[in-house]
Amino acid sequence: MNENKKGASRRQFLKNGALAAAGFMIVPRHVLGRGYVAPSDKLLIASVGVGGKGASDIAGFYKGGKCEIAFLCDVDERRAAESVAKFPKAKYYKDWRELYDKEQKNFDAVSVSTPDHNHAIITYHAMQLGKHVYVQKPLTHDIYEARLLTEAAKQYKVVTQMGNQGASHDGTRIMAEWYDAGLIGHVHTVYTWTNRPVWPQGIQWPANKAEVPKTLDWDLWLGTAPYKDYIDKLVPFNWRGWWDYGTGALGDMGCHLLETPFRVLGIQYAKDVQASVGTVYVDEFKQGYFPESCPPSSHITLTFPKTSKTKSDVTLHWMDGGIQPERPEELGANEVFGDNGNGMLFIGTKGKMMAGTYSRNPQLLPTSRTKEVKVKQKYPRVVGQEEGHYTQWVEACIAGYGKIELSSPFEVAGPLTEALLMANLAIRANDVRKPKDNGKFSFPGRGIKLLWDNDNMKVTNFDEVNQFLKRDYRQGWNLKA
Template identity: 45%
Template structure:
């Protein structure tokens, strides 16, 4: 559908080739041991409270040039830690005024603003690090992936488990045959740890003086401020977040998506508590079915949230409590089972003899180790290697797979899908669930 563009941001179309091109001079151009004047990135951070605070810290080995946040209370710690950074409330204004001086941008806003902020930054030729999930809707995810390809910028989704040792161990163990052929993967989380399964609140509140509420809403439909939305609780509202699945599955599903080369599912079966119009249910179980692919047979991935857990495996040793943690992974193969944490951490074979053997004689490392999700992105911005969770090649497809589960839950329908395109074949999904209409002034 057609979307209006606001004239005050037409600067994007006029950005010269010199601005759109990389502004960093790699070390190797000047010779070993010589540091280029531009070798330090100027980074602007959008959303600097909560998880955004950790992202600012993660990239602070470079120059934190600007901080942008709509909530002065949430941003206070970052403001105090980086007093020399320029401050903005509106990322559109920041990118307009500072485009010539910014090299890269982090985005850690609520989900509904990810696409608007990230795409505007990419159009200005900036490298982008964006928190998970990549976006709130599949249409936004695809738009972000296309922008990354078109503008040839370095991108990374904030999925720290994908840069971790445990995820690489899981893949190496599975490919070495540690549990035979994988047939099922069970994933769970105690989320939501915020209200869901509720109706829109009717009580009126004054907007805090420290919160720019209209900017917080960004592209989302207008509504009065209510503490039921911000801070943090936005995750439980479809207009702003993606529920427990969207919040955690990019972490917990990551190892399975990568190791098993899952791609799009052929079928998604949702089960949940009572459905509500504006918020996800209190708990759900979602079964994804994937066709045979790349030498592996059909496989099922079962997601549980709302503190629903898979049954305790009968072969689990006595020292394994159940559930072992509030979130985790249970891999079931034809010749054993594997347990791992939220981020693929501390993988463990449930057979004690096999676990002892694989610890003593692990498979040879096949996959390069990462210095960490932030350092990996920074190095790639400087032309040193590449990211492992770029928008187009990895983060986009992973997030789409996750969000298809949200569509199944939200519609209450079993979905049959084309495994090549992700297109739903047996139901019509409301357009607003895929490509939302943005408020005037926020279109990208």
Template identity: 40%
Template sequence: MHETTTISRRQFVGAVGASTALFTIVPRHVLGGPAYMAPSDMLNIAGIGVGGMGERNLMSIKTPDAMLEQWKKEEAEAEQTAADLTPEQQERRERRRRWRQPKELANVYAICDVDLDYAKKTIEHYPKAKVYQDFRKMLDELKEIDAVVIATPDHTHAVIAMHAMKMGKHVFCQKPLTRTIYEARVLAKTAKETGVVTQMGNQGHATEGARLIKEWLMAGAIGDVREVAVWTNRPIWPQGDIPRPAEEVAIPETLDWDLWLGPAPKKSYHPDVCHFNWRGWRDYGTGALGDMGAHLIDHPFWALDLGQPVTVQASSTAYSDDAYPLATVVTYEFAARGSMLPVTLTWSDGGITPPRPSVMEAGRRLGTGGSGVLYYGDKGILMHGDYGNGPRLIPESAMEAYEKPEPTIPRSPGIHEEWIEAIKNGGQSSTDFSYSGPLTETMLLGNVAVFMKDKNTTLAWDAENMRITNVEQANNLLHYEYREGWTL
């Protein structure tokens, strides 16, 4: 008679994260029937950086109990007014409804934020969660944590994700994946080596629109694509030719400023560089391109299988040594891929938009929400808004005449759902670090080009060796020296 040994789901998931080469996750239905989900199947998630997007990420994984009744009330009220909405308003309402729909994908086991006042709302949402300020202390003490959700400022993404992956924790990291190209390369390599399940938080990749865009382009809806225009109305935070604030301001008692700085240079605290506004400061953020590129460049990058660019050139408005410019135009050149032609992709931000296609109807706006993407093919034009929303052939008569292909790409249950499912049942999430790493490198290469003083400089990019081959000093912008005490 064979002896049997029972192990917990947590022990099993931990073993997989540390030794993927030796184990394969067994689907739940194999262990306990088609609908089986034992309590032990609920993963323990730790949120690191839980103000702003971090709060939203956690709410997309586990709806706070106190919000359930409010959600039910709003649903009832919305149902009564639905008939009075325009189709566009109904689409926005449905997107918001899907975003707010109650979730219970995992336990919010711990919360970590360097500013306990900024995190106060999220801490109140999850009263049972253990609270920390230092992610290292939290991960060292709470062995029960299976996975982390990182939504800190860009400059700390890499050090936190690396620390977690080395401990065998699965990682969901907000976009952009990192602040530097080198960090993105190292995170992708480490994710592969450790075998943990990773995901970048560019939620537009999980949408129906993202799949329609790729399916239509693959089916030849507009023929061979040679040119793509991408634009956004960002920045909506301070940046430009401005200095870092110099006046001395007392550090709030609830904020561990040294931890907030992490690997960045030691500089004094000022509220204008902290919380949200960090996006425009070069020490901490990645500007408009890093902030929205993951939501906009993502779609052509995936749909056209672009890979990394071979050259990049940029121009911009004035900028300081501390901040990103108010507006930029970045031109990427991508090589041919198999039977697909070379592609020129032009990014613009700060209110700069591409010319309106001559075939576009008068009064029709470009994209949605101040952002969008145009694909120019030899047989037509495709346009969509931010996050892949509302893809349409233009003019509208072309859309009406188009016979849509049958769906060929698996649909996603959501960016958080597919990450959790991949942890539990194996498989690969759609924007894991093997995908989001190269996407992030591509975006950040545009920022490197922006900071070339000579706006006529075209940078030649050797992606395989992670080097700019024709302007040596540009390689200094691929990474920076971490502050003492911080490493990857």
């Protein structure tokens, strides 16, 4: 080939390449493959559940300036009204299934902020479509669902994040650096506590049904849950106290308070759990038995196997309903233990450290040590901390699967959620009853330790509680179909 032909050939190649590149930039996003977002694009988000926490999630994503809220979906028009007014260009749906069916080519990612019982089905179907997902805490309602979503994130190669914003707070990284530096020795015991619930728990399901609000599609709200008549004030908040829909105080605050122990100590799956629960007064002769409702208070003890960051098993205590552990002797009488009813305390062989909600205000004990000790920064910080939790996910979605490290991807959030739900198994074991003679009952799940087979996802010494590992969905609502 002569030089002129070589030059012409090269020029044609470059011209063709330029045309191809230009064409590539305008190819519709749905042609580019599952989970792919063109680098020049803003992330297009479909949000399912857009009132209350859903509204603040949307605001968190949008504030970063790198996304568009493309679709809004909520079963309650009244609750959705604020978000609809703020994002008038976003198309509104009531049913997420219709949204997915009609618009799947027109969005890149899904935010899920519904009651707990519908998290898994909405999220899993989005992942099957190759959509990135952000899901409010707890990740799921059941242990089976948590394990399924954890595995699905790898299978479908989508960017995932759970909405426990404290995972992006500096405090959790500071405490990890203190621990790695050996400031408190080897941790063997952790206490976490909350003043939740701040909604009704330990009560009987009301006998009188109420009128369904005209703006609410009750059947869609129920979703996977068994059909029941609507009761007053269940929506938008009090569903948390009922096992059909919520996961109690553990589901509400556990992901915020246990994330730091998980990160600092490298713990994942517990090997056993036991629980004591508060009971409700009915009359002078008996205590309440309300198995449909979460208890008013509980104390859970989980045992986690030794990790590369611990010298022995770790005992983790969870307390709710306003119960707190004994104040450490190193803490001054007027110094606040945790913050505003919530907190965490690490007990090591050489010292102690504590923090509040979201691992805010981390302190070595005595607190005077906090200012005296200087440790080199080891872990990168998330810009914006709690607010940056949203931006981090948006930027990771734009970059593509595996390109940006996240604070709470499902590989982290899944095991964390399983631990909380395993604690709930121990709570529910207390309500398993069997008939005895003379019309009385026994409660064989009370006062025992549940032994956990993690590989097979089951309790090995009290089979009756395994019924709560995986719910039967209401007919017409299928997780994998």
